[in-house]
Amino acid sequence: MNIILLPAQPNDEYWQINDPRQLAHLKQYLNVQVGDQLKIGLLNQARYLAEVVEITEKEVRIKPLVQQPVPAKLPVTLIVALPRPKVLRRLVMDSVSLGVDKLILIHSYRVDKSYWQTPFLAKLDEYVQLGLEQAGDVFTPEIVLEKRFKPFVEDRLAIWSKDRPTFVGHPYAEQRMPVAFNQPCQVVIGPEGGFIPYEIDLMQKNGCQSMSLGNRILRTETAVATILARLFS
Amino acid sequence: MNIILLPAQPNDEYWQINDPRQLAHLKQYLNVQVGDQLKIGLLNQARYLAEVVEITEKEVRIKPLVQQPVPAKLPVTLIVALPRPKVLRRLVMDSVSLGVDKLILIHSYRVDKSYWQTPFLAKLDEYVQLGLEQAGDVFTPEIVLEKRFKPFVEDRLAIWSKDRPTFVGHPYAEQRMPVAFNQPCQVVIGPEGGFIPYEIDLMQKNGCQSMSLGNRILRTETAVATILARLFS
Helix, strand or coil: CCCEEECCCCCCCCEEECCHHHHHHHHHHCCCCCCCEEEEEECCCEEEEEEEEEECCCCEEEEEEEEECCCCCEEEEEEEECCCHHHHHHHHHHHHHHCEEEEEEECCCCCCHHHHHCHHHHHHHHHHHHHHHHHCCCCCCEEEEECCHHHHHHHHHHHHHHHCCEEEECCCCCCECCCCCCCCEEEEECCCCCCCHHHHHHHHHCCEEEEECCCCCCCHHHHHHHHHHHHCC | CCCEEECCCCCCCCEEECCHHHHHHHHHHCCCCCCCEEEEEECCCEEEEEEEEEECCCCEEEEEEEEECCCCCEEEEEEEECCCHHHHHHHHHHHHHHCEEEEEEECCCCCCHHHHHCHHHHHHHHHHHHHHHHHCCCCCCEEEEECCHHHHHHHHHHHHHHHCCEEEECCCCCCECCCCCCCCEEEEECCCCCCCHHHHHHHHHCCEEEEECCCCCCCHHHHHHHHHHHHCC
């Protein structure tokens, strides 16, 4: 946690931290004392430097000192085949901490249908908060679930791809993912085992470009970090 | 598992897969049948395309057909502060799958001394195998543990840094990590909470260069993928 992210606070001289997870982090991990300075975020508002003014069993009272800059988002819509429930938390957290502006989780032939029933999908807000706290960001990205592959590609991706390119990570593509592209774009990453040829064809017919990441096959989260670092550098 | 990695095999027409983890993957996940083709690696030797010739309860017999290219390593020595035991598995696996040539786990002020006692450190070979199987690689990188920070920096890093640069990922550095460096180098990544100023100073005095990754703070594994994708692209 590199920033303490709070909900909207009263227009008051002092704010309160009373979330048990955040209190535990402050007391046990950071061992905060009155007078210490903390990095604070107000969700979807702004980031501040604040000073600890009082510590009780149930809360830490702080006084905002000065506003601080929030890291910019990457101008990217990241589209990922819904991963195994175990991987979902890290994938969302990492995508948010890397600064993705919009995240779309899609169905694909090799996504097990049971993944859409996982209770983890109800925890997306929590994973987003963890990603923001990791990166020091305060703005929640939009997250969208698209359970039908074909309509998503034909009705949405096809239109978006006219305005800004859509790069599909595909191990067997001939072209390499661009370096330092630094422009708005969509990025699509397949499931474990990859997209099937029909899916790759459908995306290509709808304006997407398949791009290779070299001849090493990476885990989904590792591929996300690798592609974003390559495109935005 | 994108390749089945086997120990050395007899100089024979047929080879055997009898590791329970690999058998379970082949039977339950891939549902292999006689006649199917598999990507096979012989550890530290070569990679092959092979054909399944017989499936029994306790083994899958295969016939190597043709040798295939092994993905090249990155010419990088990755030096990482020993992470929490929970993170160690993914860190080693990802570093190996990304193609790191040599991995050094070091002590640092913010590395809890108890981390050096974790039983997970006895499992490094297993994590390396998982990383190789993920990437389709067969060559194990060298892994070194360095429990004393100062002698490591003064006696080793200082000397290596004369021949090829050492880049230290540091959130508050002024210069940004180079893009498409594509030359042999060392990369150093600190612990959660970062290196302390004394450690940064000592590394700089010994020929290392601090480089920023922008104003988002990333998890260790995410930082590894991001830095390597930026340097080698």
